Amino acid sequence: AQTVTQSQPEMSVQEAETVTLSCTYDTSESDYYLFWYKQPPSRQMILVIRQEAYKQQNATENRFSVNFQKAAKSFSLKISDSQLGDAAMYFCAYRSAINTDKLIFGTGTRLQVFP
Amino acid sequence: DAGVTQSPTHLIKTRGQQVTLRCSPISGHKSVSWYQQVLGQGPQFIFQYYEKEERGRGNFPDRFSARQFPNYSSELNVNALLLGDSALYLCASSPTLGARGPNEQFFGPGTRLTVL
Numbered sequence: 001a002q003t004v005t006q007s008q009p010e011m012s013v014q015e016a017e018t019v020t021l022s023c024t025y026d027t028s029e030s031d032y033y034l035f036w037y038k039q040p041p042s043r044q045m046i047l048v049i050r051q052e053a054y055k056q057q058n059a060t061e062n063r064f065s066v067n068f069q070k071a072a073k074s075f076s077l078k079i080s081d082s083q084l085g086d087a088a089m090y091f092c093a094y095r096s097a098i099n100t101d102k103l104i105f106g107t108g109t110r111l112q113v114f115p
Numbered sequence: 116d117a118g119v120t121q122s123p124t125h126l127i128k129t130r131g132q133q134v135t136l137r138c139s140p141i142s143g144h145k146s147v148s149w150y151q152q153v154l155g156q157g158p159q160f161i162f163q164y165y166e167k168e169e170r171g172r173g174n175f176p177d178r179f180s181a182r183q184f185p186n187y188s189s190e191l192n193v194n195a196l197l198l199g200d201s202a203l204y205l206c207a208s209s210p211t212l213g214a215r216g217p218n219e220q221f222f223g224p225g226t227r228l229t230v231l
Contacts, residue, residue: 004157037222043203045158045222091157101148101209101220102171105157 002027004094006106013082014114021077021109023092031097034068034075040088051075053097087113117141119208119223127229128196136191136226140208147189148220149181150205158205164189201230
């Protein structure tokens with residue numbers, strides 16, 4: 001069975017600074033997707049960034065980028081130029097590549113952004 | 116375009132009662148998944164439905180059931196409620212089932228269920 005681990009329950013960052021959130025996962029599959037979701041206090045889960053395991057290039061979306069280390073089964077999220085609106089719970093998630101939409105989530109990291 | 120909608124927003128029930136939660140996917144989306152998010156934890160997969168058929172089930176007791184209608188909306192039913200069923204129930208929809216490529220899941224705002 002696949003598992004996702006987020007070892008940082010809480011992180012904090014100063015506005016305009018950079019922060020990295022950690023995620024490790026365990027799987028025997030070779031083809032899968034990894035995601036970072038943001039859940040603000042409004043509860044709506046929002047997709048931040050997606051990485052396909054068969055792509056070696058790290059995904060980037062504006063101020064968000066990932067460091068995907070397939071051999072180490074590591075998938076960290078870097079937020080650059082942090083903004084107050086980035087404050088939220090961040091969840092790392094795993095999905096097998098074929099015939100399922102089932103997401104396996106980590107326990108989350110609460111990110112605080114200070115002015 | 117409307118996103119995924121869920122009703123009701125909040126619900127309070129007592130132990131032993133039954134509850135039905137509803138989800139309307141984004142127009143054109145045929146796959147609906149349900150997740151339970153207990154306070155302070157990540158969402159846990161309950162069910163996935165695609166084209167009105169159950170295509171996946173998480174590790175939840177038989178008290179939990181769901182169905183998908185011809186218009187792709189879905190209901191989650193929980194019988195004989197326990198205190199531990201108190202959680203945020205999230206619904207997510209996607210265009211197809213586990214397709215390769217950007218088959219992104221879009222989440223609804225959730226239904227907060229409190230069992231007293």
